Amino acid sequence: MEPEQPDLFGGLFGEKKEVEIEIENQEKIYTPFLPGVEIGEAYPHVKTLSELEKEALSCQKCRLRSTCNKVVFGEGPEKSRIMLIGEGPGKDEDEQGRPFVGRAGQLLDRILNAAEIPREKAYISNVVKCRPPGNRLPNPDEVHACRGYLEAQIRIIKPAIIVCLGSMASQVIISPKARITQIRGNWFMRGGIMIMPTFHPAALLRNESYKRPTWEDFKMIRDQFKKII
Ligand code: SF4
Secondary structure (H helix, E strand, O other): OOOOOOOOOOOOOOOOOOOOEEOOOOOOEEOOOOOOOOHHHHOOOOOOHHHHHHHHHOOOOOOHHHHOOOOOOOEOOOOOOEEEEEOOOOHHHHHHOOOOOOHHHHHHHHHHHHOOOOHHHEEEEEOOOOOOHHHOOOOHHHHHHHHHHHHHHHHHHOOOEEEEEOHHHHHHHOOOOOOHHHHOOOOEEEOOEEEEEEOOHHHHHHOHHHHHHHHHHHHHHHHHHHHHO
């Protein structure tokens, strides 16, 4: 489900807009984190993950909801220091309503275990919250419709580290032009958050040669994680 892929979003994402608003007359200032996201699409009135999840569970903003079984919003503590983001739910995730529970998820669990990052301390989600039929890649308009949830999740959780699992997550979170083979294993910093792109676990299941570099990436993630917990 997570092959190398072309830049799917060239037409959708402009330069990051530095926009700041005051939310409900409080002193809190919010600047969108994801490239190209507008404040209005990121649920600025929502303060908690449970409120946001309610919005997502009743969402009909794109066609994926009409074919999926369950909305897979994401799971983990609201105050997680680390977020791991994939591209979209697969068959097992769609059935259970939980992210990364299929074969790729089990491999991710083993990687996290080896990196001494307890899964229960991480917040795990995807760029799109509903399964694309047949495990196809989400279309650009579906990503556009759904990315506000991810933006809001990042705003609410305020992680110290975000791990982008694969090309799509890297393109949505780091840059529309991101190529996972070129940027993986490098830290990016934005808004005080460290971002590490690495291969999606599903890619490791298809290509054994990705395992070594992925482990090298997770060793760096492990070292940073130890510093922040
Ligand atoms: S994929 Fe996202 S935008 Fe589309 S229906 Fe599901 S929650 Fe809504």
